[in-house]
Amino acid sequence: MKTILFATHNDGKMKEVREILQDPALSVLSLKDAKIALEVEETGSSFEENALQKATQIADWCQKSGALDLPGCEPSEIIVLADDSGLEIDRLGGEPGIYSARYMGRDTSYREKNANLIARLEGVPKEERTARFVCAIAAVFPDKTHAVTRGVVEGYIGWEESGENGFGYDPIFYLYENDRSTASLLPEEKNGISHRGRALRRMKEILDERNG
Numbered sequence: 001m002k003t004i005l006f007a008t009h010n011d012g013k014m015k016e017v018r019e020i021l022q023d024p025a026l027s028v029l030s031l032k033d034a035k036i037a038l039e040v041e042e043t044g045s046s047f048e049e050n051a052l053q054k055a056t057q058i059a060d061w062c063q064k065s066g067a068l069d070l071p072g073c074e075p076s077e078i079i080v081l082a083d084d085s086g087l088e089i090d091r092l093g094g095e096p097g098i099y100s101a102r103y104m105g106r107d108t109s110y111r112e113k114n115a116n117l118i119a120r121l122e123g124v125p126k127e128e129r130t131a132r133f134v135c136a137i138a139a140v141f142p143d144k145t146h147a148v149t150r151g152v153v154e155g156y157i158g159w160e161e162s163g164e165n166g167f168g169y170d171p172i173f174y175l176y177e178n179d180r181s182t183a184s185l186l187p188e189e190k191n192g193i194s195h196r197g198r199a200l201r202r203m204k205e206i207l208d209e210r211n212g
Helices: 011-020 046-060 110-120 187-193 195-210
Strands: 004-008 026-029 077-087 130-140 146-159
Touching: 004 011, 011 026, 011 195, 026 195, 046 077, 046 130, 046 146, 077 195, 130 195, 146 195, 187 195
Parallel strands: 004 026, 004 077
Antiparallel strands: 077 130, 130 146
């Protein structure tokens, strides 16, 4: 069985990742599962750079002698995946973009972040509230080679939060095709169209190709 270490402590994100990467041949672990407290500072200028930076640093750390203690799992055989994702709002010059997680401070609740973004778009008509969710997934393989995929979903920013599913900016990101927020979708619906789902499915194709 292949071991995938996904470089996140976010439980909501891991739930999505496991649902999308369902495969009996894969064991998908989070940093929390592996008891890794390492935090990688994101200094890249794009989602792709940040994702690869995280995956590379976590992979290097795992391959250090004694850095990882998981029964039946050799650190030198682990595939490390990392993502960087965020919300781009055209009217706000692409904000919050690669700073989505840090927008208004990491300790600020997403309810406050969402309320602030809605307030900044006060009076802006629907056709000018265009936005997109972007996700880059990077993989670092045991042989030090890497791959990066990208997924995008287009939509617009609503006038209020809606929905109880999802996390982060999902309650204010609406889809044109049904005028529903991504937080209003069932998990299987969201995973079918989400930026993370699209990037992960492309990455799964790469993993399958490497496994022959």
